[in-house]
Amino acid sequence: MDLQQRINAFVKLGEFIGQFSRQGFQKNDNTNANDLFFDGFKHQITLAHEHNAWFTKENIAFALEGWSNSLKDNTLNQWLSTYNFNDISAKKVAIIMAGNIPLVGFHDFLSVLISGYDVIVKQSSNDKQLLPYLAKYLEHVEPGFKGKITFTEEKLTAFDAVIATGSDNTARYFEHYFKGKPSIIRKNRNSVAVLTGEESDEELKALSEDIFRYYGLGCRNVSKLFVPKDYSFDGFFKGLYDWHPIINQHKYANNYDYNKAVYLMSEFDLLENGFLMIKEDASYGSPIATIFYEYYNDLDDLKSILNNNEKNIQCVVSKGVIENSVAFGQSQHPKLWDYADNVDTIAFLTKI
Numbered sequence: 001m002d003l004q005q006r007i008n009a010f011v012k013l014g015e016f017i018g019q020f021s022r023q024g025f026q027k028n029d030n031t032n033a034n035d036l037f038f039d040g041f042k043h044q045i046t047l048a049h050e051h052n053a054w055f056t057k058e059n060i061a062f063a064l065e066g067w068s069n070s071l072k073d074n075t076l077n078q079w080l081s082t083y084n085f086n087d088i089s090a091k092k093v094a095i096i097m098a099g100n101i102p103l104v105g106f107h108d109f110l111s112v113l114i115s116g117y118d119v120i121v122k123q124s125s126n127d128k129q130l131l132p133y134l135a136k137y138l139e140h141v142e143p144g145f146k147g148k149i150t151f152t153e154e155k156l157t158a159f160d161a162v163i164a165t166g167s168d169n170t171a172r173y174f175e176h177y178f179k180g181k182p183s184i185i186r187k188n189r190n191s192v193a194v195l196t197g198e199e200s201d202e203e204l205k206a207l208s209e210d211i212f213r214y215y216g217l218g219c220r221n222v223s224k225l226f227v228p229k230d231y232s233f234d235g236f237f238k239g240l241y242d243w244h245p246i247i248n249q250h251k252y253a254n255n256y257d258y259n260k261a262v263y264l265m266s267e268f269d270l271l272e273n274g275f276l277m278i279k280e281d282a283s284y285g286s287p288i289a290t291i292f293y294e295y296y297n298d299l300d301d302l303k304s305i306l307n308n309n310e311k312n313i314q315c316v317v318s319k320g321v322i323e324n325s326v327a328f329g330q331s332q333h334p335k336l337w338d339y340a341d342n343v344d345t346i347a348f349l350t351k352i
Contacts, residue, residue, distance in 0.1 A: 001144030003085055006114050007076045009142030014071025021068075022061045037137050048102065048129040053251050055102050059214055060130070063102040063334070070336055079336040080114065083346050088116040091352060092173070094156045096164035099124025103131060108163045108337070108345065113138075115157065115349040118148045120159055129313040161352040162297045163345070166202055182352045186341050189286040189314040190223040191331055194322050196300065197231055203319060204239025206329025210317050211276075215252050216288055219314040219340070220331045223286040225278070225293040226302055226333045237273050247275040256289035284312045314340070 012032050019028055019038065027038050048055045070076075093112045097105030109131065112119040123131065125208070132151050139145045155161070161182040164174040171187040178185070193207060210222040225236075247253050262275060263270050270279045281292035298301040299321060306316060315338075318325040339345055 001116075001142070003080070003114075003116070005142060006116070007073060007080070009138055009145065010076060010110065010114065012141045013134060013138055014068045015016050016041075017071075017134070019067035020061055020064045032141050033137065036140065037133075039134055039181060041137075044129045044133045045208045048127070048164050051129060052126050053249075054217060055127070056148065062213065065225075066333060067103065067106060075336065076114070080346070082348055085116060085350065088350065090118070091160040092118040092120055092158065093121040093264065093275045093349065093352070094121045094122065094159040094162040094164075096156075096162070096166065097124055097127070098165040099126030099128075100217045100219075102127060104218070105165065106131065107340070109135075111226065111345040111349060112163075113148065115144065115346060117349065118150070120150045120152060120156065121157060139231070148277075150311045159202055161349070165340075182348070184341075184343055184345065185350055186343075187311075187321055188285060189219045189312060189341060190286075191220050191317065192224045192226060192306070192313055193222045193328075194226045194299075194306075194316060194318040194325070195228070195236070196299075196319065196321060197228055199235070199319055199328070201235065201239060203244065203328045204235055206239075206327075207236075207317065208240045208243050209329045210326075210331040211240070211272055211291060212246055213251070215246070216286075218332065220334065222317055222331060223291060224281075224284050225291060226296050229295050229297060231295070233271060233278065237271075238283055240273065240276060244273075244275050252289060255287065259287045259290055284309070310342075 016037065019026055019031060020041065025042060027034060027070060030231070045057060045060050048060060051059060082094050095105060095108045095112065097108070104127065108220040109121065121131070135149045139149065159181070162178050163184045164178065165186040166174060168187045171185050174185045191210070193210065207222065214221060216223065247256060256275065260272065263277065263279065268279060270277050272278070275289070277290045278293055279290060280294065282294060283292055286292040303322060306313065306322065315331055316322045317328060317331050319328065
């Protein structure tokens with residue numbers, strides 16, 4: 001199985017999951033193996049939500065839309081064109097996945113298989129329904145993948161390299177346990193937005209997508225704002241308004257009520273609009289239903305602060321005032337080459 005065969009298989013997978021969008025689940029009779037897999041995947045989406053209430057049908061469909069858009073022949077070839085896969089040998093790469101948002105570990109899964117390696121996947125208990133089913137689809141449309149994909153709940157053994165994602169605490173365990181293996185070990189990161197006060201209503205509305213998508217559980221969700229002195233939050237709150245139904249999700253509402261009670265009992269100053277609280281805080285990781293903010297005096301000083309704290313930051317959202325920042329509303333639309341923690345996964349894999 002050569003590289004183009006592997007690409008072709010993932011293109012077929014992209015066409016399959018493209019049937020499951022937020023506009024509805026539309027069966028396309030021309031899609032490979034639909035009679036075998038379409039209804040089953042609808043059931044897996046239902047099971048994923050029943051198992052994890054954060055995984056709503058809309059958020060699962062949003063994740064699937066993103067991957068369907070990425071798994072195109074031209075996009076995959078553009079991504080892979082700068083790498084050399086000629087010296088890839090038969091090796092096994094273990095992946096320890098997080099479970100904070102649907103299919104959060106798919107990029108690592110894709111990277112390992114597209115590079116030509118076998119993959120051993122240890123999933124989070126929060127996200128176990130979707131990926132194994134998609135792996136079965138992949139094996140069906142490209143039999144060359146059979147025997148190359150293993151899911152396990154046991155202790156990892158017999159592997160040549162590892163990609164592990166977890167908290168700062170679990171990362172210390174990973175670093176010790178996997179110290180003899182080539183590894184990528186990811187820790188906690190959060191995303192921030194830099195506002196100048198000159199943002200349009202549409203840009204602030206787009207920012208609300210960066211904040212609320214996946215209930216703020218992803219590392220690419222904006223959890224902190226940097227705002228200039230004397231910034232007025234009126235426009236910011238106006239931009240968020242379309243997301244007010246989020247408070248009807250009981251897990252989100254429970255977090256909102258709990259965190260609000262804690263803040264009020266601690267007599268912290270905060271602003272809130274009935275479904276989001278904002279609090280001045282130097283930390284980067286805010287609780288669910290809360291956004292931290294911090295004032296800045298000068299953009300050049302702020303750029304220095306962001307550079308000094310880059311290990312805590314996944315991405316920066318702004319109106320282009322920060323170099324390499326992401327546009328408002330785009331933090332949850334990474335390209336295949338937008339690597340987590342800015343670590344090039346494919347470059348790592350081609351060198352193990």
